[in-house]
Amino acid sequence: MASAPIERPGPGRIPAGRFQSIYASGRKAIGRRLILFYGEPEAPLAVAVIASRKVGNAVRRNRAKRLLREAFRTHLGRLRPCGAYILIARAGIEGTKSPEIAGELEKLLTRLDLVSESMSRDDDAR
Template sequence: MASPASLRVLKARRQFLALNHGRRAPAGSFLLQARDRGDDDPTVGVGFTCSKKVGNAVARNRAKRRLREAARLILPRAARPGWDYALIGRRDVTAARDWDTLLDDLRGALARVHGDKASPRGNA
């Protein structure tokens, strides 16, 4: 079994913009964007964002907390080293989604992003 990957948080706008050219996998409770950085750094980059469409500050922060915890639990074992991921919250869903379902959404989105038949934009 592979050792868990170390995670680093994406913070700069340019890091999020670079993910626009990667793969996308819509999940029931969020959108996952991912891309292979193509460098020798084995860490996994992960970022979280929620627009004002998600709700007020309380709703956005709750959604991001849930996404951070899901990523903390799933990504060290399921993510690919050298990849960056962004989890983008959705209005009325991310903060209210059943926890186990949210975790399953993340596992499924990762499988679609890394699947052999995934198109560059994840619309396969």
């Protein structure tokens, strides 16, 4: 039997080896429902979304990751176009609606000074 080739992370994904360096040297903001890590500001844009078993069973973890991905996607146009972002779902995320997650993510991004203020509210008003 031939073994399957080892797949490398695609563009925009963070390889497993970079996680520890981002955790150690990156910046962190903690919210009620999620934790945001930002590191390697000179690297191309990359995103990782994590939900541990503390969040719940597989269905709840996948829903939490979908919510975080969608919240990040909606803020993508206002973010710095480089760096590595790690979004970690916390146990309190279950039962939370998408607008609440997006609002909390925006607060964390603003706290780390990662959102461009000139674009943040001008585009929403239109």
